[in-house]
Amino acid sequence: MQDLKKKVLGTALIGVALAILPFLIGMxxxxxxxxxxxxxxxxxxxxxxxxxxxxxAGLLDLGYIAFYAVGAYVYALLASPHFGLHWPLWAILxxxxxxxxxxxMVLGAPTLRLRGDYxxxxxxxxxxxxxxxxxxxxxxxxxxxxPKGIAxxxxxxxxxxLFGFQLNSLYLNYYLFVVLALLIVVVTMRLEDxxxxxxxxxxxxxxxxxxxxxxxxxxxxLLAFAMGASxxxxxxxxxxxxxxxxxxxxxxxxxxxxxxxxxxLGGMGNIPGVILGAVVLTVLPxxxxxxxxPMQMALFGQTYIDxxxxxxxxxxxxxxxxxxxxxxxxxxxxxxxxxxxHAAEExxxx
Amino acid sequence: METFxxxxxxxxxxxxxxxxVALGYTMVYGILGLINFAxxxxxxxxxxxxxxxxxxxxxxxxxxxxILLIGLTVAAAACMALGWTIERIAYRPLRNAPRLxxxxxxxxxxxxLQQLAxxxxxxxxxxxxxxxxxxxxxILGARISxxxxxxxxxxxxxxxxxxxxVQRSKMGRAMRATAEKPEVAALMGVDANRIISLTFIIGxxxxxxxGVLVSANYGIAHYQMGFLLGLKAFTAAVLGGIxxxxxAVLGGIxxxxxxxxxxxxxxxxxxxxxxxxxQDVFSFMVLIAVLVFRPSGLMGEKVSERx
Amino acid sequence: xxxxxxxxxIAKHFGGIRALKDVSLTINAGExxxxxGPNGAxxxxxxxxxxxxxxxxxxxxxFAGKPLHVESPxxxxxxxxxxxxxxxRLFAEMSALENVMVGRHLxxxxxxxxxxxxTAATRAEEAxxxxxxxxxxxxxxxxxxxxxxAASLSYGDQRRLEIARALATEPKLLALDEPAAGMNATxxxxxxxxxxxxxxxxxxxxxxxxxxxxxxxxxxxxAVLDYGEKxxxxxxxxxxxxxxxxxxxxxxxxxx
Numbered sequence: 011m012q013d014l015k016k017k018v019l020g021t022a023l024i025g026v027a028l029a030i031l032p033f034l035i036g037m038x039x040x041x042x043x044x045x046x047x048x049x050x051x052x053x054x055x056x057x058x059x060x061x062x063x064x065x066x067a068g069l070l071d072l073g074y075i076a077f078y079a080v081g082a083y084v085y086a087l088l089a090s091p092h093f094g095l096h097w098p099l100w101a102i103l104x105x106x107x108x109x110x111x112x113x114x115m116v117l118g119a120p121t122l123r124l125r126g127d128y129x130x131x132x133x134x135x136x137x138x139x140x141x142x143x144x145x146x147x148x149x150x151x152x153x154x155x156x157p158k159g160i161a162x163x164x165x166x167x168x169x170x171x172l173f174g175f176q177l178n179s180l181y182l183n184y185y186l187f188v189v190l191a192l193l194i195v196v197v198t199m200r201l202e203d204x205x206x207x208x209x210x211x212x213x214x215x216x217x218x219x220x221x222x223x224x225x226x227x228x229x230x231x232l233l234a235f236a237m238g239a240s241x242x243x244x245x246x247x248x249x250x251x252x253x254x255x256x257x258x259x260x261x262x263x264x265x266x267x268x269x270x271x272x273x274x275l276g277g278m279g280n281i282p283g284v285i286l287g288a289v290v291l292t293v294l295p296x297x298x299x300x301x302x303x304p305m306q307m308a309l310f311g312q313t314y315i316d317x318x319x320x321x322x323x324x325x326x327x328x329x330x331x332x333x334x335x336x337x338x339x340x341x342x343x344x345x346x347x348x349x350x351x352h353a354a355e356e357x358x359x360x
Numbered sequence: 361m362e363t364f365x366x367x368x369x370x371x372x373x374x375x376x377x378x379x380x381v382a383l384g385y386t387m388v389y390g391i392l393g394l395i396n397f398a399x400x401x402x403x404x405x406x407x408x409x410x411x412x413x414x415x416x417x418x419x420x421x422x423x424x425x426x427i428l429l430i431g432l433t434v435a436a437a438a439c440m441a442l443g444w445t446i447e448r449i450a451y452r453p454l455r456n457a458p459r460l461x462x463x464x465x466x467x468x469x470x471x472x473l474q475q476l477a478x479x480x481x482x483x484x485x486x487x488x489x490x491x492x493x494x495x496x497x498x499i500l501g502a503r504i505s506x507x508x509x510x511x512x513x514x515x516x517x518x519x520x521x522x523x524x525x526v527q528r529s530k531m532g533r534a535m536r537a538t539a540e541k542p543e544v545a546a547l548m549g550v551d552a553n554r555i556i557s558l559t560f561i562i563g564x565x566x567x568x569x570x571g572v573l574v575s576a577n578y579g580i581a582h583y584q585m586g587f588l589l590g591l592k593a594f595t596a597a598v599l600g601g602i603x604x605x606x607x608a609v610l611g612g613i614x615x616x617x618x619x620x621x622x623x624x625x626x627x628x629x630x631x632x633x634x635x636x637x638x639q640d641v642f643s644f645m646v647l648i649a650v651l652v653f654r655p656s657g658l659m660g661e662k663v664s665e666r667x
Numbered sequence: 668x669x670x671x672x673x674x675x676x677i678a679k680h681f682g683g684i685r686a687l688k689d690v691s692l693t694i695n696a697g698e699x700x701x702x703x704g705p706n707g708a709x710x711x712x713x714x715x716x717x718x719x720x721x722x723x724x725x726x727x728x729x730f731a732g733k734p735l736h737v738e739s740p741x742x743x744x745x746x747x748x749x750x751x752x753x754x755x756r757l758f759a760e761m762s763a764l765e766n767v768m769v770g771r772h773l774x775x776x777x778x779x780x781x782x783x784x785x786t787a788a789t790r791a792e793e794a795x796x797x798x799x800x801x802x803x804x805x806x807x808x809x810x811x812x813x814x815x816x817a818a819s820l821s822y823g824d825q826r827r828l829e830i831a832r833a834l835a836t837e838p839k840l841l842a843l844d845e846p847a848a849g850m851n852a853t854x855x856x857x858x859x860x861x862x863x864x865x866x867x868x869x870x871x872x873x874x875x876x877x878x879x880x881x882x883x884x885x886x887x888x889x890a891v892l893d894y895g896e897k898x899x900x901x902x903x904x905x906x907x908x909x910x911x912x913x914x915x916x917x918x919x920x921x922x923x
Contacts, residue, residue: 070460070463120648120651120652123652123655124651124655125655125656126459127389127393127395127459127598127602128598128602128651128655128656128657130395130463131395131594131595131598131647132647132648132651134591135595135644135647135648136644136648138591138640138641138644139641139644139645142638142640142641143641146638263591267467270464271464271467274460274464275464278460319475319478319479322471322474322475323471323472323475323476323479325468325471326467326468326469326470326471326472326474326475327468327472328468329464329465329467329468329471330450330465330468330469330472333454333457333461333462333464333465333468334450334453334454334465337454337457337458337460337461
């Protein structure tokens with residue numbers, strides 16, 4: 011009973027903290043940082059989705075952002091002036107998730123027999139194919155509006171009046187994102203600790219042994235793709251409504267790699283680690299971008315290096331350093347940590 | 361018919377370049393099991409260094425061909441050093457880590473190289489001086505330029521040289537042995553580290569050559585030129601069967617020809633629905649199709665797992 | 668004696684190498700059946716064929732009265748044949764208990780919806796899986812090691828764990844690929860007792876082994892493979908004296 015009380019209290023505290031966070035950030039740092047928080051939440055959803063594919067099932071997907079794109083464009087097509095449709099949020103999100111899930115299975119199906127690196131390159135290829143199609147499906151029939159993208163997308167939320175206190179859509183978006191992110195966290199946790207979750211780990215550890223245990227590896231892998239993709243689809247829909255603009259530019263290989271890095275750097279397979287990875291990789295670059303310019307001015311009197319390019323350079327260096335000194339990620343699962351130590355021992359013995 | 365021959369020529373040219381770059385990918389993968397994401401950036405670095413050297417030398421009265429050769433040599437030396445350094449600093453410490461760590465590191469190296477190139481050479485597209493004769497020849501109703509001929513020849517000679525090296529020399533034997541069974545090769549007295557460094561060095565030299573050739577072909581060099589090229593070349597290596605040197609050559613040339621043909625005919629094939637802007641999609645689709653029906657690539661070995 | 672598995676004229680080749688040539692044998696329900704032969708004779712290949720890892724190039728297999736379609740290993744396990752591996756294939760980073768729980772995959776059914784909504788049926792199933800897995804760990808004698816990472820277990824315990832995981836699929840036929848390899852006399856005796864217990868509880872056992880003493884003492888009947896062909900199939904006492912078997916193992920006496 012003590013345990014339960016502690017759990018409830020802990021959850022309540024987290025709930026309160028999350029609820030007042032945007033106000034604190036808004037007052038302390040300004041609205042731009044609330045937007046950043048929103049992005050962090052989106053990336054948490056994405057990273058958790060990719061975590062199912064890469065972290066749980068061990069399938070290296072380098073084209074994951076395609077599902078984000080699918081979800082975003084579904085939203086854009088159903089809630090913008092483009093086709094003149096204005097469906098409500100709660101109708102579009104499930105559709106986006108479903109469509110993305112189907113794409114996940116379709117794109118995953120050809121990869122089922124492929125070895126690790128071949129699988130990676132094929133998923134990468136699929137990611138690029140989706141982007142190219144999005145970029146070019148404006149003729150002969152204009153579906154995606156090509157490189158110009160789709161603008162004027164209906165906003166996710168509208169400001170409401172609560173007891174005379176105005177909650178504008180900035181805050182409402184945040185709460186919507188928090189609720190959905192939490193939902194995805196819970197779903198992921200439940201999937202992990204289930205028959206299906208165990209099957210995924212079994213496939214990752216030893217696919218032949220998994221088959222010998224009666225696991226239909228084909229279907230289970232497809233499920234991993236589908237689940238992961240559907241999370242991406244949800245996040246994509248939210249993104250479209252949030253930005254109110256989508257274009258193929260936002261959905262390239264670099265973005266896929268970013269999400270992969272969040273999963274790997276955070277601690278692959280470990281839900282808290284992945285969340286941390288997503289937050290760190292969203293917040294730090296922003297922080298850097300805000301301060302790099304002024305800092306250089308203060309130190310040198312002029313900006314030598316454009317913060318944008320420096321940001322990427324430092325990101326690359328960070329990747330190299332983290333993989334060198336902490337390859338298991340910031341918060342690895344105890345399983346994963348053991349895997350790394352195990353591999354190092356075996357390697358040293360060889 | 362002219363379109364066919366013209367696209368074939370273009371395809372063979374492009375394919376020769378892909379093959380040169382694909383060789384680097386496939387050799388490293390064969391020996392380390394690693395996708396060297398940074399390889400495309402080494403190509404880019406080679407191109408830009410050669411360009412810088414050539415531009416500097418243009419002021420002198422040296423004959424253009426000599427300038428080109430000097431530029432190529434300097435670029436090759438620089439890329440070899442670069443490749444060696446990357447392996448030593450980024451990949452060697454991770455020799456025993458599970459696969460994802462070196463892959464992410466490779467991505468990191470790729471980003472660093474690209475950003476450094478941008479800081480050094482800026483974001484603009486640099487035009488490449490024409491150091492090769494600008495003559496074109498007519499063949500079967502199509503045009504082939506001296507540049508294209510040089511590209512195909514240079515690529516063919518280097519690849520032949522590499523294959524001879526790998527198949528006939530002691531060093532090549534050591535490379536093949538290390539790629540197959542590093543521990544046993546070590547027991548036979550092969551220094552794995554040296555062989556691995558050598559693999560990177562050779563691959564990087566070829567990359568420099570490819571960089572020079574590709575910038576000569578398109579007349580431009582740009583800090584982002586390595587990305588898509590590297591991706592396509594890696595696709596070619598996978599197409600041919602990753603780890604297989606002959607496969608890389610086959611895959612590269614095949615991919616180049618398919619892309620050129622695709623670009624030329626895709627309008628006709630799809631009744632005008634899809635245009636040549638879908639050319640990249642074509643290559644990926646071919647890759648996927650091949651891998652679905654032949655998961656180990658065209659020349660790859662079927663790896664059957666011993667239970 | 669009912670026939671449980673009947674292999675008829677099984678052929679398998681890899682390129683030019685004929686690994687199996689017209690191998691026919693019959694395993695009766697309730698038997699402990701041994702498969703022996705010199706190294707490279709095709710024993711593991713035969714195993715891999717009947718458990719679906721390889722497709723045979725000729726012949727057929729009748730299992731429990733029905734033809735066995737060996738397209739995929741998981742279907743074979745579903746039909747009732749479970750196996751262990753020569754080189755122990757455990758899920759190294761999972762605990763012993765989790766390994767056996769994976770073995771219950773086939774005999775349980777909750778999927779995505781059950782996992783996400785934690786329905787009462789799913790929770791009950793999870794509890795049953797856990798209980799059965801714990802029971803199996805106890806059955807093979809490693810109950811105390813339930814929470815330990817599989818890769819950290821001793822060799823003998825790993826073998827037992829693999830058997831427990833195979834038993835979790837509730838097989839009619841348990842196929843063991845060199846279970847005694849690398850074991851000392853004490854461990855082998857323990858293994859023998861376990862195999863006899865498994866048989867006594869109603870599971871037929873097929874066994875590849877090199878430990879001749881174990882095979883002869885344990886098996887009801889034995890088949891001998893040599894160069895991909897079956898050269899003998901009978902009770903151990905008879906097989907032991909078969910001149911073809913002797914020459915396969917020991918060679919032909921040197922003639923001056």
